[in-house]
Amino acid sequence: MPREYEFAEKILFTEEEIRTRIMEVAKRIADDYKGKGLRPYVNPLVLISVLKGSFMFTADLCRALSDFNVPVRMEFICVSSYGEGVTSSGQVRMLLDTRHSIEGHHVLIVEDIVDTALTLNYLYHMYFTRRPASLKTVVLLDKREGRRVPFSADYVVANIPNAFVIGYGLDYDDTYRELRDIVVLRPEVYAEREAARQKKQRAIGSADTDRDAKREFHSKY
Numbered sequence: 001m002p003r004e005y006e007f008a009e010k011i012l013f014t015e016e017e018i019r020t021r022i023m024e025v026a027k028r029i030a031d032d033y034k035g036k037g038l039r040p041y042v043n044p045l046v047l048i049s050v051l052k053g054s055f056m057f058t059a060d061l062c063r064a065l066s067d068f069n070v071p072v073r074m075e076f077i078c079v080s081s082y083g084e085g086v087t088s089s090g091q092v093r094m095l096l097d098t099r100h101s102i103e104g105h106h107v108l109i110v111e112d113i114v115d116t117a118l119t120l121n122y123l124y125h126m127y128f129t130r131r132p133a134s135l136k137t138v139v140l141l142d143k144r145e146g147r148r149v150p151f152s153a154d155y156v157v158a159n160i161p162n163a164f165v166i167g168y169g170l171d172y173d174d175t176y177r178e179l180r181d182i183v184v185l186r187p188e189v190y191a192e193r194e195a196a197r198q199k200k201q202r203a204i205g206s207a208d209t210d211r212d213a214k215r216e217f218h219s220k221y
Contacts, residue, residue, distance in 0.1 A: 007176075008183035012160060015180040018140075018168060019060060021157045025138065026064035029108070029155060033070060036106055036134075044071040046107045048098060048127070050119070051078045052177065053112030056169035057140040057157075061110060075099065081119045092122040107132040112169055113141040117151035124151070141165065141182070164190065 002011060013021075037043055045065070049058040062072050078096035107127060114120050120137060128135055138155035145162040164187075166172050167179030172190055 003181060005179070005181075005183055007186055007189045008166075009163075009186045011181050011183050012165060013158060013168075013182045015168070018157070018182065019064075022057070022060050023064050023067075025155050025157050026061060026068060026070075029138070030065065030068035030070050033106065038071055038106065040071040043105070044073040046073050046075060046102055046105045046132075047110050048075045048077055048102075048107060048123075049110045050112070050123070051076055051096070052174075053169050053171065054110050054140065056177075057112055058110050061138070073100075073105075075102075077123075079119055079123065081116075092119050094126075101130070102127060103131045104133050106134045107136070109135070109137045111137065111139045111153075113143060113165070114139045114151065114153055115143045115146035116148040117146075118148055120153065121149045121151045140168070141170075 002014065005011075033045060036045075038045055047058060047062060049055065058074075062074070065072055075098040076096070077094070077098060080093045080095055081091065109120070109123055109127065111120055111123075120139070124135065124137060136154040138157075139153040140157045142153060142156045142159045143162060144159065163184045164172065165182055166176035166185050167182045169177050170182065171177045172185055173193060176185070
């Protein structure tokens with residue numbers, strides 16, 4: 001029986017559909033890396049998982065790859081291009097980088113969603129300079145309507161429309177990551193939260209103005 005979410009406009013993909021699609025992508029990846037000499041410890045496929053959004057996807061992907069005997073080594077990174085709301089800031093900041101060198105290794109960047117492509121484009125070009133043996137990208141979801149730079153992922157689990165989606169690791173304001181399905185968030189849900197956020201920011205701004213005025217008064221007298 002399908003799950004119901006009062007905050008969701010609709011379910012895009014169920015947990016079962018997601019895992020079926022991931023298995024299909026894992027098979028394609030395994031086929032593409034045949035003959036690359038992948039071996040545990042010596043020459044595994046390095047998965048660079050972009051936190052936080054891709055943690056569920058990465059877990060299921062690496063398990064699916066193991067079913068096709070693809071040895072992997074995990075690296076986790078954290079970048080930021082979103083603020084507290086639903087719109088990308090347009091600036092990419094590296095918060096946590098890989099721990100080990102990727103030089104000479106086959107590398108696959110794992111991302112939850114590509115929208116503007118600013119983040120993935122930034123990561124691809126940055127890691128390309130570190131001289132991996134090969135460098136590819138795999139994304140859970142591709143929202144092509146949002147592109148701000150030309151970029152195409154090598155592997156895509158699913159294409160989606162221009163909607164704000166949550167669940168299966170994807171969040172809104174750091175919530176809803178735990179959902180098993182991928183759903184479209186109802187616009188009124190984030191509209192209400194954005195209105196409350198703006199009200200709070202105005203209140204903080206007003207308090208700062210009052211505090212500055214008092215400081216100026218005391219400095220004069």
